[in-house]
Amino acid sequence: MSIRVRYAPSPTGLQHIGGVRTALFNYFFARANKGKFILRVEDTDRARYSKEALDDLFETMHWLGISWDEGPGVGGDYGPYFQSQRLHVYREHAEKLIQRGEAYYCFCPPERLKRLREEQQKKKESIGYDRFCRDLPQEEVSRKIKEQIPHVIRLKVPLEGETLFYDKLLGEIKKKNRDLPSDPVLLKSDGYPTYHLANVVDDHLMGISHILRAQEWLPSVPIHIHIYRAFGWEPPFFCHVPMVMGKDGQKLSKRHGSTSIREFREQGYLPEALINYISLVGWSYDDSREFFSKEELERLFTLDRLNKAPGVFDYKKLDWFNGQYIRMKDDEELKALVLPYLLKDGLLSNPPTERELKIVDGMIPLVKERLKKLSEISGMVKFLFVEIDQYSKEDIIPKKMNAETTIRVLKEGRKLIEEFPKHTDEENEELIRRKAEEMGMKVGSFMMPIRVAITGSTVSPPLLGSIRLLGTEKAVKRISGVIEVLKKAV
C-alpha cells in the first residue's frame, strides 16, 4: 500500500513547535517509507485567517528544508490544496449526506445557541446542541430554505451504540455515541466547511493513507468515523502522537516562552538543531543516540518508536543542541550566519568594509565555542567595533587588589602590549606570564584589569586574540584611558 500523509495547518497563527513537529513526523514518515508528503492549507476559518500566517508557513517550511510532494506551489493530481478553493466540493458532499439522511439543515441562530449554552451551564447540564432541527418536517425545511434563512448543515450522530476505532499508537479506542458532541456542524452558514467535514472529505479524496497528528484531535475521531461511515468510505489509519507541553505540564503556549519557529530563528537557533531536538520529543531511536541530521531522520523514523506520553519542551536542552551544532560549523559558515546579526545590531557598516570583515574573520574562532545562539554574537564582540562608553570601577579593580596595584598592572600591561606586534601570540603570552610572576601575581589576576580595559567586561573572548584584532593602538589607548580614570579616583 502506498503511503500518503499530510500536514494540514490552518493559517491563523505563526508556525509553532507543536505544529512543526507534526509536520516533521509526517514528512519523515513519508520519506522513510517512500511515500508522499502532502501540504494542505486548511483556510476555512475566514474570521481568523491571516496572510502573515500563510507566508510564515511557507517561510518556516523552507527554512527547515521540509519540502512537499503535493501542495501549494508544486501542485499535484488531487488539488487544489487550499480548502478555500474547494468549497463546492464540501457543499456537494454535505448535501449528499442530507440526501442520505445522515445530515440535516439547522436554522438555529447563534443567539439561540448561546442562550442554550448559558442555560446548560447554569443548570450544570452537559453542554451541547439540543438537536432542535434534527427532525424538522420536510415542508418547513423547504420553506425556510426558500426564504433564505441562514442555516448550517449538521451531522446526524447516532444516539445509541458506540464507536470504535484503532489507533496505531494507542490501540483500540471506544466511545459511547451518547458521549459524542451532539450533531456537530459540517457546513457553516457562510458556506465554508468545518474542520470535521473538510478534513474527512479531503483526506478521502486525496487518498491519504495515514493521519498522523497530535493527540488533541483524539476526541473528534469518532465524529470523523461517523462521517466516513455516512459516506460509505474506509477511514485511513490513525496515529495520534503525544502533545508538546510547557514546563508546568500544560499545552505549550506563549506564556512558556518562545513558541513560534520565527522567534527561534530570529534568536539564532539553527534549523538542524531545532529539527534534531523537536524530533526527540515523543520519539526516540534507541537508548543512546541523539544526534540526527534531517537526512538521517528521513531514513530512520518509524512509528513504533513513538512515545505515548506527552513531553515537556526543554528550552535548555535545545540551547545545548544549538551550541553543539554551532560548533560543528566551519568558520566560513559561521561567519555567514553571524553577519546578519552584526549588521542588524549596527556593529558593521552596510556593506561591511574590508577591515571589518577581516576582524570578523579573526573573531570567529574566538567565539565559536562560546555561542549558544547566534544572537549572542554582538554582545560578545561589540568591543571590537565600538568604543566602550562606560567602565564599572568594581570590574576594573579586581577583588583583593587596590587602585594602586591595578594602575601598576595596567602600566606594565601597556608596555607589553606596545611590543605585541614584534612577537607571536605564544611569545606574548610567555612575556605576560613572566611579568605576572615577577609581580607575584597569578596570570589570571594580572590579565583581568587589562581584559576589562580592553573589552569593558570581566567576561570576554580570549584576550590576546582580542587585542590582536582590535589593534595595538586602540588597545593602548583604552588602557591609558582607564589609568587616567583610576588616577582621578585615587
Added chain:
RNA sequence: GUCUCCUUCGUCUAGUGGUUAGGACACCGGGUUUUCAUCCCGGCAACAGGGGUUCGACUCCCCUAGGAGAUGCCA
C-alpha cells in the same frame, strides 16, 4: 461536570517477566584553561500508590490517585 488519553531520575528518554534500571540535558563537585565558555572526569537522581497473575514483576491485568486534552458555525 462528562468523556478520552497518559504515568521510569527535575526534564527528554532506553527498557517489552529475571538488568547494579542505561543514556542525554539540567544541577552539584573536580580537572584543563587567561575571564567566560568549550573539553574531560565524577556525583546526585526514577519505575505514582494499592491489589492481583507468576517461581519471579518497571514490564501483564484490575482499582485508586495525579496529570493532560476535548467538550464551538476554531482548527
